[in-house]
Amino acid sequence: MEIFWYIAIAVVLAMFFVLDGYDFGAGIIHLFCAKKEKDKEVITKSAGLFWDSNEVWLVAAGGMLFMAFPTFYASAFSGFYLPLIIVLWLIIFRAIGLELRGQFKYQMWKDIWDKSFGISSLLLALFFGIGLGNLVRGVNLGGVIDGTSTYEGHFFFLPLWDSSFSPLSDTPGVIDWFTIIIGLIAVVTLAIHGANWIILKTNTSINQKLKALVFRLNIALMALTILSLVVWQSINPNCFDNFGKNPILLFFPLLYIAALAGLFFTKKLKKEVYAFGLSTLLILGGITSTLASLFPVLLPSKNSINPDLTIYNMAADSYGLSVALSWGILGFILVVVYGIIQKRLRAGKIDDMEYGH
Amino acid sequence: MEDMLFYDRLQFAFTITFHYIFPQLTMGLSLLIVFFKWKFLRSKIEKYNDAAKFFMKIFAINFTMGVVTGIPMEFQFGTNWAKFSELTGSIIGQTLAMEGLFSFFLESSFLALFIFGEKLMGQKLHFLTGFLVFLGSWASGYFILATNAWMQHPVGYEILDNGKFVLENFSALFTNPWLLPAFLHNQMASLVTSSFVVASIGAFYILREKNLEHGKLFLKTGIIFGLVASLLVAFPTGDWNAKNVAKYQPASFAAMEGIFETEEAGAEIVLIGQPNMLEKKLDNKIAVPNILSFLTYQEWDRQIPGMDQFKKEELPDNVPALYYSYHIMVGLGTIFIGIMAFAVFFLWRKKLFKIKPLLWTIMVLAPFPYIANITGWYVAELGRQPYLVYGLLRTTEGISPTVSSGNTLFTLLGFVGLYLILGLLFLILVGKTVHEGPTPKHH
Numbered sequence: 001m002e003i004f005w006y007i008a009i010a011v012v013l014a015m016f017f018v019l020d021g022y023d024f025g026a027g028i029i030h031l032f033c034a035k036k037e038k039d040k041e042v043i044t045k046s047a048g049l050f051w052d053s054n055e056v057w058l059v060a061a062g063g064m065l066f067m068a069f070p071t072f073y074a075s076a077f078s079g080f081y082l083p084l085i086i087v088l089w090l091i092i093f094r095a096i097g098l099e100l101r102g103q104f105k106y107q108m109w110k111d112i113w114d115k116s117f118g119i120s121s122l123l124l125a126l127f128f129g130i131g132l133g134n135l136v137r138g139v140n141l142g143g144v145i146d147g148t149s150t151y152e153g154h155f156f157f158l159p160l161w162d163s164s165f166s167p168l169s170d171t172p173g174v175i176d177w178f179t180i181i182i183g184l185i186a187v188v189t190l191a192i193h194g195a196n197w198i199i200l201k202t203n204t205s206i207n208q209k210l211k212a213l214v215f216r217l218n219i220a221l222m223a224l225t226i227l228s229l230v231v232w233q234s235i236n237p238n239c240f241d242n243f244g245k246n247p248i249l250l251f252f253p254l255l256y257i258a259a260l261a262g263l264f265f266t267k268k269l270k271k272e273v274y275a276f277g278l279s280t281l282l283i284l285g286g287i288t289s290t291l292a293s294l295f296p297v298l299l300p301s302k303n304s305i306n307p308d309l310t311i312y313n314m315a316a317d318s319y320g321l322s323v324a325l326s327w328g329i330l331g332f333i334l335v336v337v338y339g340i341i342q343k344r345l346r347a348g349k350i351d352d353m354e355y356g357h
Numbered sequence: 358m359e360d361m362l363f364y365d366r367l368q369f370a371f372t373i374t375f376h377y378i379f380p381q382l383t384m385g386l387s388l389l390i391v392f393f394k395w396k397f398l399r400s401k402i403e404k405y406n407d408a409a410k411f412f413m414k415i416f417a418i419n420f421t422m423g424v425v426t427g428i429p430m431e432f433q434f435g436t437n438w439a440k441f442s443e444l445t446g447s448i449i450g451q452t453l454a455m456e457g458l459f460s461f462f463l464e465s466s467f468l469a470l471f472i473f474g475e476k477l478m479g480q481k482l483h484f485l486t487g488f489l490v491f492l493g494s495w496a497s498g499y500f501i502l503a504t505n506a507w508m509q510h511p512v513g514y515e516i517l518d519n520g521k522f523v524l525e526n527f528s529a530l531f532t533n534p535w536l537l538p539a540f541l542h543n544q545m546a547s548l549v550t551s552s553f554v555v556a557s558i559g560a561f562y563i564l565r566e567k568n569l570e571h572g573k574l575f576l577k578t579g580i581i582f583g584l585v586a587s588l589l590v591a592f593p594t595g596d597w598n599a600k601n602v603a604k605y606q607p608a609s610f611a612a613m614e615g616i617f618e619t620e621e622a623g624a625e626i627v628l629i630g631q632p633n634m635l636e637k638k639l640d641n642k643i644a645v646p647n648i649l650s651f652l653t654y655q656e657w658d659r660q661i662p663g664m665d666q667f668k669k670e671e672l673p674d675n676v677p678a679l680y681y682s683y684h685i686m687v688g689l690g691t692i693f694i695g696i697m698a699f700a701v702f703f704l705w706r707k708k709l710f711k712i713k714p715l716l717w718t719i720m721v722l723a724p725f726p727y728i729a730n731i732t733g734w735y736v737a738e739l740g741r742q743p744y745l746v747y748g749l750l751r752t753t754e755g756i757s758p759t760v761s762s763g764n765t766l767f768t769l770l771g772f773v774g775l776y777l778i779l780g781l782l783f784l785i786l787v788g789k790t791v792h793e794g795p796t797p798k799h800h
Contacts, residue, residue, distance in 0.1 A: 049473075052465055056424075060457035063454035066442065070443055071443045074446065077442070079759060081436050084435075092775060099421055317447050320450075323524065327459075
């Protein structure tokens with residue numbers, strides 16, 4: 001039952017990164033690549049039309065995590081207090097940027113909300129990556145100082161950074177050079193995904209340039225991925241054990257590698273939707289590989305006193321989980337139906353679609 | 358510890374107060390939009406369709422604000438109330454997760470379709486999408502009220518040796534006797550807010566002699582719905598809730614009614630007075646004898662326990678705030694019924710559109726139902742103190758053990774600043790939409 005909910009939440013979270021990921025990515029591309037007013041407008045629209053239905057996936061993932069793994073929800077959300085609140089603020093800034101840009105016609109108004117949208121998209125991608133980096137690296141559970149815990153073993157509190165700035169420290173902070181690498185991976189991945197989204201949904205003047213950009217970003221992504229794996233191996237020598245024990249899990253990293261390889265041929269692909277499909281697989285492959293290597297751990301412990309947080313010691317009671325299964329399946333079916341209806345009615349390029357409330 | 362609790366509570370109170378400005382409008386407004394769209398389907402008169410589309414624009418602005426201020430609410434259960442989440446998550450997580458899955462997806466998917474899909478879908482489907490938005494927003498309210506009802510009056514649970522609450526009976530969460538009255542009261546109150554806003558915009562157009570045809574429609578619809586909703590908020594739903602509080606939370610009942618001393622032969626109802634916590638009495642009291650006993654139990658001389666009957670640790674920790682919130686809510690509710698009754702009377706006599714003082718009153722009335730709704734929630738939440746889960750888990754036991762008061766103060770100040778900007782931008786957007794009117798020439 002724990003495993004079912006773990007997978008269900010992973011799916012919802014992955015959906016969030018795939019769906020909201022493209023509008024984060026569109027924001028990053030917007031910030032760095034869009035120069036002409038018409039392009040800026042269309043790119044904002046390609047995110048603005050969809051962001052709120054995409055962000056619902058985050059709310060759903062949060063609710064499900066709360067229900068299925070309440071202890072983990074409690075310890076992770078209070079432990080990552082500062083970065084999470086910062087993420088909330090960035091989400092707000094991004095939303096305002098998207099919603100307000102088109103409200104008045106003069107340029108300075110548009111410029112300020114463009115930057116609000118672009119910068120907060122960039123920082124959000126970075127913070128989500130850093131967050132994932134923290135889950136991989138582990139934290140000082142129980143706030144152990146000199147061999148004794150300050151809190152109950154599953155609670156912790158992370159400062160934004162630790163003076164050593166190193167993932168090897170016993171008391172690492174949220175940001176260190178390893179989590180920054182993962183953060184950059186997230187930024188690059190979402191930028192690729194966003195570029196593919198823009199190419200798919202719009203006819204901006206930079207579409208051709210973006211295809212070339214995807215190629216270059218892909219090289220950077222490959223380098224960063226290799227670097228991160230090397231570092232991860234040095235932080236946690238056992239990090240790939242799961243794949244040895246269960247070779248079937250190798251499917252996930254292979255998916256990632258295949259998508260990464262495929263994206264080098266973006267220019268040659270017959271349909272734009274294939275490129276978008278590849279970056280979708282890239283995100284899915286990246287997230288599932290990470291989760292597969294961690295499983296069943298949710299958050300590793302940095303000390304030997306308090307054990308890792310796993311899906312077994314964090315889960316809700318079995319009655320609650322099985323009741324939730326029955327409504328959960330119904331809910332999922334409904335969500336898929338809404339998704340299909342939406343996609344059908346809003347297919348195609350969005351350049352001339354009316355936008356704004 | 359004291360500081361931590363104080364800032365955690367203050368941050369939650371501040372962010373939820375600001376958040377609840379938006380859903381209280383959207384829930385009621387979605388019903389009015391469905392009504393306008395239905396009138397259009399039946400009559401084919403264009404102004405009804407204009408009204409539906411115009412208010413959906415206002416709805417959408419509020420929905421966006423609701424989403425971005427709502428995510429912090431969900432997060433705060435974990436960030437600031439970690440111990441509470443850990444202990445009760447397997448129960449309240451159910452209803453919160455159901456809200457995400459059953460209502461947000463419904464509401465957000467069909468909102469987008471309503472706004473962008475009228476030409477693609479045809480009128481009947483367009484009506485259906487509007488109806489689904491309504492369904493989604495009310496379902497959302499229902500799940501939140503189910504969560505809150507469990508905290509007010511816990512049912513269907515079992516407490517393990519380690520202090521964790523686990524679910525024993527899922528359906529009990531939805532048959533909770535606290536839930537239905539609270540839900541209906543809340544939804545009717547939300548309908549009050551939205552019909553007053555609709556009426557206010559109508560009055561504004563009439564006074565400005567702009568969009569007259571639409572203005573009259575808004576005003577008329579707003580006051581009729583406003584009168585019905587104001588009456589339903591008071592009776593039976595408000596009455597029903599008060600009886601629940603008297604039955605399940607007698608200490609809160611005494612505090613909100615301002616009964617310091619138990620009266621043997623039936624309790625008086627306090628209309629006005631200021632709680633004096635030092636001398637344990639009400640200053641400047643105006644009260645009517647025996648009415649409270651009658652309203653609560655239909656017996657004139659029924660004894661109602663006052664605050665003197667409860668230990669200090671069982672009483673709400675902020676009696677004056679609870680008392681004032683309750684009296685402000687009830688007072689405003691009464692005034693609303695009066696004004697709306699007046700307005701409907703003059704509508705019936707076909708004089709309403711000419712009586713300027715009344716139109717002005719209706720126009721400036723719009724903020725007050727917000728105050729009434731929010732003070733109503735303060736009654737519920739302050740009344741539940743000093744508990745998070747009534748009678749079982751104290752508020753002091755629920756906060757995050759690792760988040761220091763300094764960190765919470767920092768984020769609280771951040772939220773205050775950010776929400777100030779957000780509030781200003783919200784007003785600009787709504788103002789612009791109202792200024793453009795229901796039939797803008799070109800977007």
